[in-house]
Amino acid sequence: MKDKVYKLIELTGTSTKSIEDAVNNALKRAGKTIQNLGWLQIVETRGSIEKNQVNHWQVTIKVGFAVK
Amino acid sequence: MKDKVYKLIELTGTSTKSIEDAVNNALKRAGKTIQNLGWLQIVETRGSIEKNQVNHWQVTIKVGFAVK
Amino acid sequence: MKDKVYKLIELTGTSTKSIEDAVNNALKRAGKTIQNLGWLQIVETRGSIEKNQVNHWQVTIKVGFAVK
Amino acid sequence: MKDKVYKLIELTGTSTKSIEDAVNNALKRAGKTIQNLGWLQIVETRGSIEKNQVNHWQVTIKVGFAVK
Amino acid sequence: MKDKVYKLIELTGTSTKSIEDAVNNALKRAGKTIQNLGWLQIVETRGSIEKNQVNHWQVTIKVGFAVK
Amino acid sequence: MKDKVYKLIELTGTSTKSIEDAVNNALKRAGKTIQNLGWLQIVETRGSIEKNQVNHWQVTIKVGFAVK
Amino acid sequence: MKDKVYKLIELTGTSTKSIEDAVNNALKRAGKTIQNLGWLQIVETRGSIEKNQVNHWQVTIKVGFAVK
């Protein structure tokens, strides 16, 4: 069976800096147990607020990777 | 890396009693293998019918928990 | 033709008690004219309010049954 | 102008008991400042988890009432 | 009644710098009249264009806060 | 802070005449307490029926206005 | 069983005049076989084009009525 199959998992990354950083934090963590992360899609962007500013960006993503 | 990362999994709990009970059944089962379940969101509520009454409530949820 | 075909109809059940009861009221009524109700899916949950409490739960469902 | 106008506000009610109770808690609170609550629609149902059971149901609703 | 109730309002923040800054501008303004802003969710991200670049990011958010 | 912030509220206007008239009725009413209404978006169009004709058009809109 | 049950059917009304007229045409036709039409919701608005103008408005609606 040559046709590739991919698995998609859903993660929420957080960051005090930016939306992009929250996504990368999620990927960094996922990469510890999954070797070949391929692509992601943002599902939802939320945030916690402190002193009228975003304290933590909470970005939920779907991450796809080839199943070997 | 101090910023927390969460994983979301999707489960369908069933119950003959209520929607709430179906959700709790799914959580009870997930808690056997995952220690720190944090929050859930209902995705879809379905049911099987017998004798013109709901026989089993089938409630699909997303459950989030911190990845250590 | 052995492959089964199902019909889906949309109903709104109401109840002063609970969401589950509103669904069962709709099924009870549908069962008077349709014999083999198979499954349901909740489409929308609304309610009328009286004295700052839900007076009637109004739950719209899709109900499926095999066409003979 | 005889044609009525309604306002819709969005609330999240919480409850340790049930989805219905979370909705009623939101309505009870809204009724303290708004007199003529008319109808509601469930927008989202979430929950916090403790000991593998739902601890607090968090039900987000839209509530409509006539503007006088 | 111990169960908390939250209100959600919808705001569009704008910024010439970034999506994150537009969100924070909306929160900064909301914080002038609301004391306990709790969390936000991005609903829509738009922008006005000038000289083939985004001139103002316009980010619509839902902001939740506990009703006392 | 020069970047503008807008608030969005949700209203349901009604009219026996037309969808457009229902929207304008909602705006007319909102304009009594809010001075600088800027734009609207139709969210949902419903109607009540009498004698097999629409009796009242019920048009739910989001209205945006600059927060000063 | 005092709690009312409603049925929802989906129709597409057409008209060369307006969106409102297309809805009323659908209701007029439905009223020939269903006595107690209660409310409608617009699902989709399409149209056929001739000579660069809308020829027929095609408005799909859900119509609800109490099941006796």
Place this chain on the structure above:
Amino acid sequence: MKDKVYKLIELTGTSTKSIEDAVNNALKRAGKTIQNLGWLQIVETRGSIEKNQVNHWQVTIKVGFAVK
């Protein structure tokens, strides 16, 4: 009243062969009681699994036909 009115019904066709065949099975069955089926739209495609292969494709469609 010359403007046509159409009715839309929802069906789930099944087939062991293909998605297209499941749709045609639903249409074949609907054609036994409705003479002038006009068009369809796929709403959802599901399937039951046996031995790690799709056993029955279950395709839910909306079918429209002119009401005479």
Place this chain on the structure above:
Amino acid sequence: MKDKVYKLIELTGTSTKSIEDAVNNALKRAGKTIQNLGWLQIVETRGSIEKNQVNHWQVTIKVGFAVK
């Protein structure tokens, strides 16, 4: 290749009069460069407000036409 292929483009028509007129204005303009406009679907209805009334209806449509 006998099977027809259609292209869909997205336009926003505006009008001070009505939703229908905004759609027709978009079609009138599109017809200057495209000869065989076939059908349209309303995607979104917005409006700008002046003196608490809709000033310009802004109706976004998808328009389909056969590619020769």
Place this chain on the structure above:
Amino acid sequence: MKDKVYKLIELTGTSTKSIEDAVNNALKRAGKTIQNLGWLQIVETRGSIEKNQVNHWQVTIKVGFAVK
């Protein structure tokens, strides 16, 4: 500017044979004027019916290609 930019267009392909064939018919036609078609996504699947069978599959797709 090394970062690539892609354009997405929307097409409806038709076929008497299958959903896949309708997609390929749309691509074949698009390929006559666009050289580097890259990927597609199915947006909607409809069909016209004749003699209780699908006569023409009508599959709407978004097609992406790199802008040079």
Place this chain on the structure above:
Amino acid sequence: MKDKVYKLIELTGTSTKSIEDAVNNALKRAGKTIQNLGWLQIVETRGSIEKNQVNHWQVTIKVGFAVK
């Protein structure tokens, strides 16, 4: 606890042949590690293009199976 609990995972199967084949390729692969696959639902259908034809169908599905 007799009430069954199901897990849903998301996979993207690919195939040069057809949408159905892409789904089955995903199931075949999932079946190597999960024994009791129960049902699937198509989430999204995409494809890569080569020479103006679909090269690989990429079908994303949710697969459900009972958790023992």
Place this chain on the structure above:
Amino acid sequence: MKDKVYKLIELTGTSTKSIEDAVNNALKRAGKTIQNLGWLQIVETRGSIEKNQVNHWQVTIKVGFAVK
């Protein structure tokens, strides 16, 4: 005809830096052939991954501009 008409096109901009930069790259490219770009809306945010970090942000936008 004084009422303006706008066209909306869909683009995917990419960038190794940020979501905002990907949007601006798409606008920069579109501005080479279209003079009066007016506004944009983000439709989807995806990314390719390399070494457990986002390699290219891929942001799909709708861009509107007045048709003269």
